[in-house]
Amino acid sequence: MLEMRAITAGYARNAPVFRNVSLSLEPGEALGLLGPSGCGKSTLARVAALLHHPDAGSLTVDGAPVRRWRHRAPREQRTAFGVVFQQARLSADPRLALTDLIAEPLRATGRREDVTGRVAELAATVGLTADLLSRRPHEVSDGQLQRACLARALVLRPRWLVCDEMTAMLDASTTAALVRVVEDYRASTGAGLLAVGHDRVLLDRWCDRTVEWGTLTSG
């Protein structure tokens, strides 16, 4: 389970983006979190993925309480999450070829021997051809780069996926393709999903249940 209790978070002291938000996901559940841009739902997603330290509240991941966030979080907890953001160009290191972008979490966790096999397997999964893998981010389209970012998020076989507006910049076909990759992965691993977005039609089609941000913060 992924349990967020009474989370307050923001980027400046005394000016939280939101207060006292609680949200829980069952194991293997796909939850859509729907809200307008700038409402704070992305910040909550970052808290859930251990990327942003909340000001108050508690987070429990598969029964284990989270005490530290970001690079201080224990590796076992950090690597339980795969995260994909809206702006692939901002989240991808521009110096890395796509193949290294995908492999980077393996190298960072000392699993170099897995690199070749895992990258080839994931490239096929997300539909990237060999010639694209040697290119750097500025040499590929937004859709191709987002495919690589999704492969990277899956490379450590996370138990939880957090997709923050993963498809907001993408065309309909690439959107459907990436959602299918996520769903195939979840079907084979039982991973849970927190999908944050502003498109109700998409989240309703994709997720088991959709929650409106407004209903979490009114209390």
Added chain:
Amino acid sequence: MTERAPVLSVRGLSVRFLMPGGRRVAAVTDAHFDVAAGECLALIGESGCGKSVLASALLGLLPGNARTAGAALLGDLDLLTADERTFARTVRGRLVGLVPQSPAAHLTPVRTIRSQLEETVAELTDVRGRVALRQAAEAAAERAAFPVDHLDHHPHELSGGLAQRAATALALVGDAPLLLADEPTTGLDRDLVDRTVDELRRHVDNVTGGRSRALLMITHDLAAAERIADRIAVMYAGRIVELADATDFFGTPGPRHPYSRGLLDALPDRAFTPIPGLPPELGALPDGCAFAARCDRATDACDALPPLTAVPPSPDAVLPPPAGAPAATVACHHPHAALTEAADRA
């Protein structure tokens, strides 16, 4: 039916990029279309299909290694051969109003919306004098439904929706006959998408006074295109592969080109099925149909490039298409037929 002269006439527009090592990238090839006053044409396609390059060509914003062919006529002026001076003095803002993709990046961050609007009014119109400029700027804000009490804000203090309206207000100041909207709804919430396109539509329809305008909207957002457009142009691998009436395209008989069908089938409120594979590289296009590798209707005939041809009117059409109406066209050797609903169910 009144015959409307097109505001913009694009004839055989092609753009090539010359790359190091003598490589050539065919970003746009042989595009033909018209946009008339009071009409919205939505140019749709996935990122990298060439639609943004086409927009840049119309705005004189192509990089130095670009080579163009064909014509893009705004009245007597050919945008493809106009020099930078002409673009700066007579085109941008005056003949073509640009509604940009990311208004936040388009607006000057350190100045208030009021000062940017007043400056644009002074630049593009005959209005002079402090008081008159102030009034004209407020009138421009109101035209775009930008709240006057927010005029003294800086761009970063505005929500995405208000920033978009500020940018639209700027685009409307010069009363340009052609509006060019480049992905105006990217990253906006669905409600805001609806509001933004409805407002653009008002400016096309002459609801706000003045004359009606022509709107060319470039977008990958099919729901936004369906909401606003009269006609749809579908671009794939640098070519327009289908031009159709928007009602026919999104409803019955539906798109004729297999790629267009695939795009619609990918929508979450339709089949939510992706088109297999990836679009081809614009630097290494096949000789035949560029969609062949992804197409379930491909045959040997598709090794030859399919020309853009008129779609025969649907056999069950009650009325013939009105004289002078732009014909629907499709570039495919095996286009989908105009199915009746009964045939669709069978």
